[in-house]
Amino acid sequence: MKSYHADKRGYYGDFGGAFIPEMLYPNCEDLRQNYLNIMEEPSFKEEFHQLLRDYVGRPTPLYFAKRLSEKYNTKIYLKREDLCHTGAHKVNNTIGQILMAKKLGKNRIIAETGAGQHGVATATVCALMGIECIVYMGEIDIARQAPNVARMKMLGAEVRPATSGSKTLKDATNEAIRDWINNPVDTHYIIGSVVGPHPYPDMVARFQSVISEEIKTQLQEKEGRENPDYVVACVGGGSNAAGAYYHYLDNPEVGIIAVEAAGKGIHSGESAATSALGKVGIIHGSKTLLMQTQDGQITEPYSISAGLDYPGVGPMHAHLYASGRGEFISITDDDAMKAGLELCKLEGIIPAIETSHALAIFEDRKFNPDDVVVVNLSGRGDKDLQNYIDYFKL
Numbered sequence: 257m258k259s260y261h262a263d264k265r266g267y268y269g270d271f272g273g274a275f276i277p278e279m280l281y282p283n284c285e286d287l288r289q290n291y292l293n294i295m296e297e298p299s300f301k302e303e304f305h306q307l308l309r310d311y312v313g314r315p316t317p318l319y320f321a322k323r324l325s326e327k328y329n330t331k332i333y334l335k336r337e338d339l340c341h342t343g344a345h346k347v348n349n350t351i352g353q354i355l356m357a358k359k360l361g362k363n364r365i366i367a368e369t370g371a372g373q374h375g376v377a378t379a380t381v382c383a384l385m386g387i388e389c390i391v392y393m394g395e396i397d398i399a400r401q402a403p404n405v406a407r408m409k410m411l412g413a414e415v416r417p418a419t420s421g422s423k424t425l426k427d428a429t430n431e432a433i434r435d436w437i438n439n440p441v442d443t444h445y446i447i448g449s450v451v452g453p454h455p456y457p458d459m460v461a462r463f464q465s466v467i468s469e470e471i472k473t474q475l476q477e478k479e480g481r482e483n484p485d486y487v488v489a490c491v492g493g494g495s496n497a498a499g500a501y502y503h504y505l506d507n508p509e510v511g512i513i514a515v516e517a518a519g520k521g522i523h524s525g526e527s528a529a530t531s532a533l534g535k536v537g538i539i540h541g542s543k544t545l546l547m548q549t550q551d552g553q554i555t556e557p558y559s560i561s562a563g564l565d566y567p568g569v570g571p572m573h574a575h576l577y578a579s580g581r582g583e584f585i586s587i588t589d590d591d592a593m594k595a596g597l598e599l600c601k602l603e604g605i606i607p608a609i610e611t612s613h614a615l616a617i618f619e620d621r622k623f624n625p626d627d628v629v630v631v632n633l634s635g636r637g638d639k640d641l642q643n644y645i646d647y648f649k650l
């Protein structure tokens with residue numbers, strides 16, 4: 257049977273793999289050879305699930321959104337990742353990777369962050385385990401994201417500015433890779449989404465797959481069946497989406513809907529709609545779709561939501577797009593903001609602006625009245641309050 261999961265070499269169809277400098281090979285190879293065995297160890301599983309339960313607060317509820325469903329005349333369930341400790345799904349992955357690092361005998365963690373959300377999730381688990389944490393962040397992002405920089409510092413992490421190039425995420429990534437090359441023995445690099453060289457996309461997808469594992473059980477209780485008709489998630493790099501789709505990927509009865517950020521419009525020159533605009537290329541060691549110029553330089557992406565402001569997508573999503581297994585929709589800043597405010601008014605939930613993109617599809621994409629549609633509510637909107645205030649002049 258055709259599978260939409262990674263093969264042994266980390267390929268999803270034509271996408272994925274490990275396109276890395278030779279100097280990085282030993283680090284990735286160590287991880288690649290060990291990650292599946294470690295994840296299978298009973299002691300690993302036990303600690304992972306105990307922390308997900310007692311520290312993260314899992315299982316997160318699957319909530320039937322009654323008023324939202326009435327408005328759009330279909331059955332909408334929200335998977336409440338916004339209720340995870342730290343306010344989003346990212347911590348599922350950082351918990352998994354910190355335990356992985358410990359099993360691999362590493363005692364120093366590095367990460368890179370753009371908006372700071374992954375930096376905070378990484379600093380959190382490093383504090384939890386008492387492990388040294390260095391987060392690379394572009395100088396410009398440090399200035400733009402002061403509250404998250406403060407959070408990381410409070411959690412005991414060192415935030416190192418990347419001062420080269422555009423002084424944003426890709427420059428921070430370069431610094432983190434350089435660090436890893438120089439410290440191959442004691443350091444683990446925690447990547448924050450289903451991106452990067454094999455085995456990262458597959459490993460991160462497996463850590464996040466707890467989301468769809470729980471949806472299956474919860475939907476069975478509520479609807480008498482494990483499978484929704486559709487699973488919807490926003491896609492930056494693609495980790496919350498990968499987790500929400502994971503156990504449904506190879507089940508063609510479940511529709512997969514991926515929502516990207518169209519920014520000020522797909523063809524405005526200010527967007528992050530990778531599937532619509534991307535071409536095949538290599539970013540962060542992975543062959544995937546990315547936004548690039550004619551001569552292959554990465555285009556600076558734009559979205560009102562910091563978490564979707566990424567010029568590529570993970571290889572799983574590139575394959576879901578290219579194969580037609582996934583339906584890809586892009587949503588503008590304006591439509592996302594409107595949908596975010598609507599969820600506040602209809603359900604009393606303030607969503608992250610990333611998530612608001614996923615919620616915005618109901619305006620144009622119609623479903624049948626008896627369709628069961630699960631939307632992954634990837635995060636809460638507290639971090640975006642200033643954006644909401646400025647946009648709506650609150």
Ligand SMILES: *Cc1c(COP(=O)(O)O)cnc(C)c1O
Pocket residue numbers: 344345346373448449450490491492493494495496497563564608610611634635636
């Ligand atoms: C980081 C983030 C995203 C985007 O990242 P993915 O890897 O695509 O999930 C989406 N929603 C929230 C709340 C985030 O913090």
